[in-house]
Amino acid sequence: MDPDALAKAFVEHYYSTFDSNRANLGSLYQEPSMLTFEGLKIQGAQRIVSHLTSLPFQQCQHTFTTVDCQPSGPAGGMLVFVSGSLQLAGEQHALKFSQMFHLMPTPQGSFYVMNDIFRLNYA
Amino acid sequence: MDPDALAKAFVEHYYSTFDSNRANLGSLYQEPSMLTFEGLKIQGAQRIVSHLTSLPFQQCQHTFTTVDCQPSGPAGGMLVFVSGSLQLAGEQHALKFSQMFHLMPTPQGSFYVMNDIFRLNYA
Incomplete structure (x- = not known):
């Protein structure tokens, strides 16, 4: 699978999971x-999920506009950079966001998220 | 130097260099x-600088709003994620952008840019 297709597949999977069951x-x-x-730093799978599930909204819908990717170095990692918008239930306007992921390979041939940085882009 | 201060110093240096002499x-x-x-992929220092210097504007002024950073793994790299705005000479409105850098350490104790992804954030 070529890196761009892999990055896009990851992004689709990530946001569809986020929007259906964080x-x-x-x-x-x-x-x-x-x-x-x-700007808030959180480490560890459990703490990260606790934070994401405690965000003050129930339903949301991510739409991504661009997905860029690059290999991150000899360890086989991949950098994925996303821009898009986030529609919260009950809000009139979608929020623009940018997010980057650093994916690292697992021994099982899959990837996990080593680094994740999210920012809303205020107009 | 703590990582956040280092990231901010890099970002200041990068954009002041970009805006004074790309x-x-x-x-x-x-x-x-x-x-x-x-979305355009370019590899190698010389090709990258050729592209940046050939962008169709002469004067510009970057202003950054947020700088986030994380260590990227055992190789001592650092991920830097920036949001900000870019004012081009003669244009009325600044353009919002997001950019990420993956900095890797040099044997001399400095850093170089291994990965760089730039996107304008259209409203």
Whole structure:
């Protein structure tokens, strides 16, 4: 699978999981994983999922506009950079966001999220 | 120097160099360095600088709003995620952008840009 297709497949999987049941995102992170969410730093799969599930909205819909990817180095990692918009239930306007993921390979041939940085883009 | 201060110092240096003389950015990249600029993939310090210096504007002013950073793994790299705005000479409105850098340590104790992904955030 070519890297661009892999990156897009990951992004589709990530946001469809986020929008249907955020608690299921836990399997994409591991203990060393880091999330910086609007400047707040969180480490570890369980803490990351606790934070994402405690965000003050129930329903949301991510739409991504661009997905860029690059290999991150000899360890086989991949950097994925996303721009898109986030529609919260009951809100009139969608919020623009940018997010980057650093995916690292697992021994099972899959990937986990080593680094995750999320920012809303205020107009 | 703590990582957040280092990331901020890098970002200040990068954009002040970009805005004063883009040709001087070459020393921040190396041969394996990759830039994805609005979806266009470019590899190698010389090609990257050629692209940046050929962008169709002469004067510009970057202002950054947020800088987030995380260590990228055991190799001592650092991920830096920036949001900000870009004012081009003669244009009325600034353009919002997001950019990520993956900095890798050099044997001399400095860093070079291994990965660079830039996107304008259209409203």
